[in-house]
Amino acid sequence: MPNSWAGYLAQRPRRVDFRRYHPGFRAGTLRRVREGITPAEALSCVLDETCVLGSEVVASRDAQGRILAEPVLSTRRLPPADNSAMDGYAVRRADLAAATPPRGVDLRVAFEVVAGGASDAVLSSGSAARIFTGAPLPPGADAVVRQEDALRDGDTVRIFVAPALRENVRNAGEDVEPGERVIEPGTRLGPAHLGFLASLGRSVVAVHQRPRVAVLSGGDELVEPDGDVAGGRIVSSNSYSIAAQCRELGADSVYLGIARDTPEDVERHLRAGLGSDVLVSSAGVSVGDRDYVRGALEKLGCRLLFWGVHMKPGYPLAFGRVEGEAGPLVFGLPGNPVSAMMTFEQFVRPALRKMAGFTALHRPLLRARLVEDLAKKAGRLNFVRVALERDGETWLARSTGSQSSGVLRSMILAQGILVFPAEATRLAAGDEVTVQVVDESVLARESPGF
Amino acid sequence: MPNSWAGYLAQRPRRVDFRRYHPGFRAGTLRRVREGITPAEALSCVLDETCVLGSEVVASRDAQGRILAEPVLSTRRLPPADNSAMDGYAVRRADLAAATPPRGVDLRVAFEVVAGGASDAVLSSGSAARIFTGAPLPPGADAVVRQEDALRDGDTVRIFVAPALRENVRNAGEDVEPGERVIEPGTRLGPAHLGFLASLGRSVVAVHQRPRVAVLSGGDELVEPDGDVAGGRIVSSNSYSIAAQCRELGADSVYLGIARDTPEDVERHLRAGLGSDVLVSSAGVSVGDRDYVRGALEKLGCRLLFWGVHMKPGYPLAFGRVEGEAGPLVFGLPGNPVSAMMTFEQFVRPALRKMAGFTALHRPLLRARLVEDLAKKAGRLNFVRVALERDGETWLARSTGSQSSGVLRSMILAQGILVFPAEATRLAAGDEVTVQVVDESVLARESPGF
Numbered sequence: 001m002p003n004s005w006a007g008y009l010a011q012r013p014r015r016v017d018f019r020r021y022h023p024g025f026r027a028g029t030l031r032r033v034r035e036g037i038t039p040a041e042a043l044s045c046v047l048d049e050t051c052v053l054g055s056e057v058v059a060s061r062d063a064q065g066r067i068l069a070e071p072v073l074s075t076r077r078l079p080p081a082d083n084s085a086m087d088g089y090a091v092r093r094a095d096l097a098a099a100t101p102p103r104g105v106d107l108r109v110a111f112e113v114v115a116g117g118a119s120d121a122v123l124s125s126g127s128a129a130r131i132f133t134g135a136p137l138p139p140g141a142d143a144v145v146r147q148e149d150a151l152r153d154g155d156t157v158r159i160f161v162a163p164a165l166r167e168n169v170r171n172a173g174e175d176v177e178p179g180e181r182v183i184e185p186g187t188r189l190g191p192a193h194l195g196f197l198a199s200l201g202r203s204v205v206a207v208h209q210r211p212r213v214a215v216l217s218g219g220d221e222l223v224e225p226d227g228d229v230a231g232g233r234i235v236s237s238n239s240y241s242i243a244a245q246c247r248e249l250g251a252d253s254v255y256l257g258i259a260r261d262t263p264e265d266v267e268r269h270l271r272a273g274l275g276s277d278v279l280v281s282s283a284g285v286s287v288g289d290r291d292y293v294r295g296a297l298e299k300l301g302c303r304l305l306f307w308g309v310h311m312k313p314g315y316p317l318a319f320g321r322v323e324g325e326a327g328p329l330v331f332g333l334p335g336n337p338v339s340a341m342m343t344f345e346q347f348v349r350p351a352l353r354k355m356a357g358f359t360a361l362h363r364p365l366l367r368a369r370l371v372e373d374l375a376k377k378a379g380r381l382n383f384v385r386v387a388l389e390r391d392g393e394t395w396l397a398r399s400t401g402s403q404s405s406g407v408l409r410s411m412i413l414a415q416g417i418l419v420f421p422a423e424a425t426r427l428a429a430g431d432e433v434t435v436q437v438v439d440e441s442v443l444a445r446e447s448p449g450f
Numbered sequence: 451m452p453n454s455w456a457g458y459l460a461q462r463p464r465r466v467d468f469r470r471y472h473p474g475f476r477a478g479t480l481r482r483v484r485e486g487i488t489p490a491e492a493l494s495c496v497l498d499e500t501c502v503l504g505s506e507v508v509a510s511r512d513a514q515g516r517i518l519a520e521p522v523l524s525t526r527r528l529p530p531a532d533n534s535a536m537d538g539y540a541v542r543r544a545d546l547a548a549a550t551p552p553r554g555v556d557l558r559v560a561f562e563v564v565a566g567g568a569s570d571a572v573l574s575s576g577s578a579a580r581i582f583t584g585a586p587l588p589p590g591a592d593a594v595v596r597q598e599d600a601l602r603d604g605d606t607v608r609i610f611v612a613p614a615l616r617e618n619v620r621n622a623g624e625d626v627e628p629g630e631r632v633i634e635p636g637t638r639l640g641p642a643h644l645g646f647l648a649s650l651g652r653s654v655v656a657v658h659q660r661p662r663v664a665v666l667s668g669g670d671e672l673v674e675p676d677g678d679v680a681g682g683r684i685v686s687s688n689s690y691s692i693a694a695q696c697r698e699l700g701a702d703s704v705y706l707g708i709a710r711d712t713p714e715d716v717e718r719h720l721r722a723g724l725g726s727d728v729l730v731s732s733a734g735v736s737v738g739d740r741d742y743v744r745g746a747l748e749k750l751g752c753r754l755l756f757w758g759v760h761m762k763p764g765y766p767l768a769f770g771r772v773e774g775e776a777g778p779l780v781f782g783l784p785g786n787p788v789s790a791m792m793t794f795e796q797f798v799r800p801a802l803r804k805m806a807g808f809t810a811l812h813r814p815l816l817r818a819r820l821v822e823d824l825a826k827k828a829g830r831l832n833f834v835r836v837a838l839e840r841d842g843e844t845w846l847a848r849s850t851g852s853q854s855s856g857v858l859r860s861m862i863l864a865q866g867i868l869v870f871p872a873e874a875t876r877l878a879a880g881d882e883v884t885v886q887v888v889d890e891s892v893l894a895r896e897s898p899g900f
Contacts, residue, residue, distance in 0.1 A: 039900055060675075064694050079856060081682065116671015116682050133785065134671075136682055170856045182859060188891050191698060192861035195691030195787055198675040199684070199858065221566015221584075225510075225648040232531065232566050232586055234649070241645030244514050248641060335583065337645055346898065353894075360894035381900055406529060406620045408649065409632060411642035419900045434899045440890065441638050444803075444810035448796065449884045450489055450831055450869045 034306040038422065039381050042309045042319070043347060047361070049305065049321050049329060050351040053209040053277065060197040063189045065250055066207035067357030072183035072193075074176040075200055082137040083115075086168045089128040089150055089157055090141035096162045104151070104158035113138055128157050137169055144168035186359060208357035211251040213348075214273025214328070215239050216281045218259035218266060218293065219335075237408075238282040238333070238340045245344050251278075251352045259292075267296040274300065277355060279328045280348060283335035293332070297322075302330050310380045310422060313339040313405035317347065336405040342383050345417070345438065363436040364443065366416075368395035374420060374427040381422040385414035386435060388442050397435055415439040484756040488872065489831050492759045492769070493797060497811070499755065499771055499779060500801040503659040503727065510647040513639045515700055516657035517807030522633035522643075524626040525650055532587040533565075536618045539578040539600055539607055540591035546612045554601065554608035563588055578607050587619055594618035636809060658807035661701040663798075664723030664778070665689050666731045668709035668716060668743065669785075687858075688732040688783070688790045695794050701728075701802045709742075717746040724750065727805060729778045730798060733785035743782070747772075752780050760872060762830045763789040763855035767797065786855040792833050795867070795888065813886040814893065816866075818845035824870060824877040831872040835864035836885060838892050847885055865889040 034045070055069035084090065091107065099105040110127035115134035123129055123140035131137070131144060143163035151158045176182055183193055189207070197205060222236040223229060236258050246253035254276065259269035270293070273279040281293060297304075297320070304320040316339075318332035331348050333340040350361040368388065376382050386397040400413035416435040420427060427433060437443065484495070505519035534540065541557065549555040560577035565584035573579050573590035581587070581594060593613035601608045626632055633643055639657070647655060672686040673679060686708050696703040704726065709719035720743070723729040731743060747754075747770070754770040766789075768782035781798050783790040800811040818838060826832050836847040850863035866885035870877060877883060887893065 039898075043898060061690065061693075064697060076679070078858075080679070080684070085854075085856065114671075116669065116684070134684075170854065174852065174854060175857045175859055183862060188889070190889060191691045191694035192791060192858060192864070194694040195687040195791070196858050196862055198690035199687035199787070201675045201677075201679070201685060203676060219566065221564075225651045226653060227651075229526070229530070229651070234530070234566070234584075235651060237645040237649035240511065240648035241641045243511075244641035244644040247514060337649070341642060341645070350898070358891075358894070360891070360896050362895040362898045364893040365895050365897075365899045402624065404535075404620065404624060406535065407625045408528075408642060408646050409625055412633060412646055414642070421900070436899050437893075439638070439640060440893070441808075441810070443814040443887075443890070443893070444808070445812040445815050446810050447815075448489075448493060448800070448812045449815045449886050450871070 036308045055206045070206040078175040084131045088146040090131045101160040211355040212276045213253045214276035216256040263292045266292040282333045314343040337408040368397035382420035384418040385410040388415040415442040486758045505656045520656040528625040538596040540581045551610040661805040662726045664726035666706040716742040764793040787858040818847035832870035834868040835860040838865040865892040
């Protein structure tokens with residue numbers, strides 16, 4: 001169905017009076033739909049229209065992977081008191097000046113301090129206190145001797161080393177003091193942050209909202225995966241891959257189902273997505289002359305910003321936004337499975353990451369050596385699906401076979417997307433190329449680095 | 451509490467008769483606990499004991515991120531029939547031999563084919579069929595002309611190009627034929643795989659089970675995050691960071707709570723974790739002489755395999771396995787927050803990835819330039835927490851401040867872990883170092899590569 005919109009648009013003159021698309025628009029701000037633009041122009045247009053979402057307060061335990069929207073200040077001193085870093089004996093250094101192996105100094109073990117135990121006992125000269133890791137250093141002590149450097153015999157301990165001042169002592173506040181700013185806004189919350197929030201007793205935290213994406217497909221020929229594919233019907237698989245692409249980057253997707261080819265059903269489905277941050281419409285195939293999506297979007301106040309991007313796969317991409325406060329971004333993705341995934345990858349994904357509060361919006365990039373020749377016509381940037389393989393410290397890239405936009409297998413086998421620039425017509429085996437890493441698990445290693 | 455176990459062990463002679471730890475063990479298979487081994491030896495021991503988990507059948511929609519445990523064979527021909535790759539006109543090439551711009555050839559538009567529509571009409575000579583992307587190619591047609599290359603006037607279309615054979619036609623089975631093996635076992639299922647499973651109508655798929663990890667902490671001094679920290683009590687934060695580390699890699703964690711310092715409570719808590727694949731015990735602090743974990747583990751049939759790894763942070767790590775069919779691996783992590791996270795990262799994480807079916811078990815590695823001098827004693831491999839920053843194509847690594855194992859902040863600020871080899875004592879600013887990337891979001895880019 002976006003193809004139907006696209007199909008309609010393709011019939012238009014190259015420059016179009018925007019008023020045709022939005023009759024209510026004021027003449028004084030006449031706008032033109034940009035058509036046939038470069039991927040870089042399209043991306044820039046999309047990101048200009050995309051705002052970082054506001055914050056919400058979630059339980060700290062549920063904040064993993066979210067982007068922090070406030071600074072986290074410590075409310076506690078950690079550790080709360082001077083304490084022992086080792087199991088051993090708390091001592092007064094003055095008593096041990098003469099301790100050198102094999103000669104030791106004998107101290108009386110006056111008391112014991114365990115972690116979490118309250119102890120007001122003061123360590124007096126000639127005494128040691130049995131102490132365990134994390135236990136508070138008793139008043140009077142100024143160092144801890146590891147138990148490996150001591151020999152216990154009943155109430156006496158012989159110590160063989162003269163410790164340095166505060167050796168094996170962790171100082172109160174060494175980790176943080178109250179009021180210190182520990183986690184900055186914009187941080188992606190990982191395991192260490194969750195542990196730290198727990199240690200502060202913070203039950204909730206403000207994070208950026210997750211983008212809500214409404215996913216729609218349309219066409220009388222489409223069925224759900226459990227549907228009957230007799231008579232040329234095909235499964236509406238794009239909505240499944242798009243939902244998975246949303247999930248992968250932490251966005252919530254709502255599936256609006258398959259709109260049938262009537263103006264009423266299309267409008268009803270689109271209207272259900274107006275409360276979302278992003279509306280992604282994907283067609284099974286084009287049905288150009290039965291163009292109900294465009295009409296419905298117009299009726300819902302969608303302003304079209306561009307149509308057609310000089311890339312392959314994925315030329316027939318449409319982008320706009322529903323006007324008014326909190327109107328969703330609207331992406332009309334092409335219907336071919338590979339084109340739909342590729343245009344999502346290049347334009348929807350960065351927009352969703354921006355909304356979620358990320359600053360680095362794009363995939364890891366690497367330089368790889370191409371292992372075969374590739375050729376194309378000049379004019380469109382090609383996104384070539386490639387398998388990646390490590391050869392020592394070099395990456396090798398090989399295309400995943402037929403690059404037809406109907407061949408989902410090219411995407412199934414791909415770990416990367418090779419950027420074949422618009423004006424280039426040939427890449428030779430051995431050339432160094434730029435690859436976007438879409439399956440980041442390919443970066444995992446078989447060795448730990450030690 | 452693992453430190454109590456560790457504390458106990460540290461008092462033993464350097465080589466210990468295993469029978470002390472497992473009195474029921476047969477004398478003929480006398481085993482010794484390995485003590486004070488290198489990180490590489492410890493990792494190798496852990497992975498030798500770790501088996502890949504069996505498979506389970508899950509709904510295809512829920513299989514994202516899971517590792518496929520069976521080959522996926524196509525049950526359908528995709529596309530099911532020859533179809534059009536474009537909106538345009540299905541034609542017979544023989545009719546268009548003379549078509550060259552500006553001279554066109556006029557054809558009668560005999561009928562229309564839409565995607566999903568059934569059409570048995572045969573295209574006869576001198577005719578064209580209006581066709582839309584994805585619609586089946588009518589019998590008689592051997593190419594499709596794009597609508598941009600044609601001019602429609604009522605029932606006639608003037609065509610300006612002579613297409614190549616099957617130009618703009620997608621062949622039936624171009625993507626897959628029935629019986630073709632499309633996704634290999636061991637593949638991590640991503641969006642393209644889920645889309646493909648949908649297009650086959652596959653509702654379920656066999657994947658490797660997710661490891662189930664039981665997480666336990668212990669000590670009278672520990673409280674939950676909402677607990678009262680007066681009187682030297684501290685929050686049991688390790689269980690929160692460990693649960694998050696499990697979640698990050700797709701393992702399920704079950705929190706067994708805080709065991710109190712009585713033999714009964716410790717045994718009760720440990721017993722609750724026996725049905726898991728991995729039992730991770732973490733202590734708030736050491737309470738060496740109140741060693742109930744060791745006794746309880748013995749009672750539950752745990753065979754200790756090593757204790758103590760020459761690394762910093764994280765020396766006092768214990769590893770064993772409960773004997774018998776499906777007995778869990780047991781990790782006794784040190785109690786310091788940084789040591790607990792680091793030993794999980796280096797040993798528990800690779801084991802869980804192996805269980806889940808991954809072949810590359812370790813983090814991405816990169817070579818970075820150190821921006822400061824670092825020094826340590828020889829003997830222990832140090833895992834230095836570093837912040838990573840890009841400088842053109844070079845990575846810069848800078849330590850995150852105090853590397854004390856009590857300073858969780860060093861972990862909060864870290865994107866990487868620098869491997870400072872055991873025998874090295876000094877690294878200088880400008881040196882090239884190996885860094886494990888623990889916050890993989892640092893690899894994301896601010897440019898898309900085009």
